[in-house]
Amino acid sequence: MSRFRVERAVALPPAEVWRRLTDWPAHGERIPFTRTTVLTPGPNRVGTRFTARTRVGRFGFDDPMEIVRFEPPGPEGRTGVCGLEKHGRVVRGRAVFEVTGTGPGSRVVWREELRLRGVPGVLDPVLAAVGRVVFGRALDGLLGNGTAVG
Template identity: 70%
Template sequence: MSLFRVERTVRRSPEEVWRRLTDWPAHGRRVPLTRTRVLTPGPYGVGTRFVARTGVGRLSFDDPMEVVRWEPPTADRPGVCRLEKSGRVVRGWAVIEVTATEGGGCRVLWTEELSVRGVPTAFDPVLARAGRAVFGRAVEGLLRGP
């Protein structure tokens, strides 16, 4: 499995950052060639399921995910969201952490471990670099807004 982290510090409130990072349909607008569909009715929380479909035509795959931990940030603790990936092609997990910083901003830490069916573990470092690049841009786009 390939492990990667994306870390960003922004001048937005933890509540606003949490809202932006857990807007699952917005992820599809920020990850290339991807559409995201939420399968469970809102509001979001533990048990929310969604699918990110990536690719073009027959060269597409589904990345189904479920929220298994949902703790929005409060004045005295960071926010934590954990996703479990259970697809035939992509498996693993992701954790999104939002922590308040002094001065009214916050730090975002996105940690993800994944494996891609058919990709040998020798390519894990390449997969990690690609994950950091793609999700780094996605996080920045989500934090910037529409």
């Protein structure tokens, strides 16, 4: 299983960061060769399903996901947590992001655990490095080029 973590600090309030991070179609606009389609009508909640479809030429795959935890940041400074399960034939695993208020801004921690079908475990460190770069850039785009923390 490939594991990676991306952190950002931004000068945006937690509610705005949360709104941007839970705009699933916007993720597809930030990840190369990917489009995201929400399959469940209504607002985000536990049980919401969406699929990220990545395609390069004739090669493509779906990354279907479901929200399994959805706790927006609270007005009393409570950390917001969103957990996703990946149920695809090619991509399996989970993602979790946390949004914490830090005075006038916010801190985001994004963690992924992925297994790609057909990719041997010996390549997990390479996948983690690529994941940090790709998801870091996507996160920067979603947040308006946040400042890297680590």
